[in-house]
Amino acid sequence: MELSLLVWLLPTLALxxxxxxxxxxxRLLPNAAPSNTQRQLDDIxxxxxxxxxxxxxxxxxxxMLVKKLTQSYQDVQDHLAEGANSLALDDVTRQRLxxxxxxxxxxxxxxxxxxxxxxxxxxxxxxxxAPNSPGMLDESYGLxx
Numbered sequence: 362m363e364l365s366l367l368v369w370l371l372p373t374l375a376l377x378x379x380x381x382x383x384x385x386x387x388r389l390l391p392n393a394a395p396s397n398t399q400r401q402l403d404d405i406x407x408x409x410x411x412x413x414x415x416x417x418x419x420x421x422x423x424x425m426l427v428k429k430l431t432q433s434y435q436d437v438q439d440h441l442a443e444g445a446n447s448l449a450l451d452d453v454t455r456q457r458l459x460x461x462x463x464x465x466x467x468x469x470x471x472x473x474x475x476x477x478x479x480x481x482x483x484x485x486x487x488x489x490x491a492p493n494s495p496g497m498l499d500e501s502y503g504l505x506x
Contacts, residue, residue, distance in 0.1 A: 438462060438463075442462055
């Protein structure tokens with residue numbers, strides 16, 4: 362009987378000790394893991410904040426450069442308008458230059474740049490024939506009379 366009690370008591374005692382050691386280890390180890398995880402999370406958050414600041418800086422710089430480009434474009438337009446006013450020989454030329462400068466709509470092709478008229482025919486894969494003359498498939502085609 363003592364032997365059967367010992368057979369049951371030792372595994373039960375080992376199980377209780379194992380559970381206690383497991384509980385203690387489980388309580389001590391997660392404290393180390395969250396600090397490592399927390400450190401990684403803080404590092405990722407810091408990198409994300411840095412990235413967001415870089416994006417904001419980039420778009421602010423882009424906005425400033427576009428504003429500067431727009432101002433430069435306006436300065437060029439003003440310079441060209443002044444040149445048209447002072448250098449044009451007659452009033453008609455001056456008006457044409459100013460109209461070309463200030464028109465927002467794209468202008469049509471100029472006279473010297475117009476493409477050739479559509480009078481050219483599409484190439485054919487057969488020989489043209491005159492009206493009332495025999496075609497190439499006619500028996501008398503190519504024979505002299």
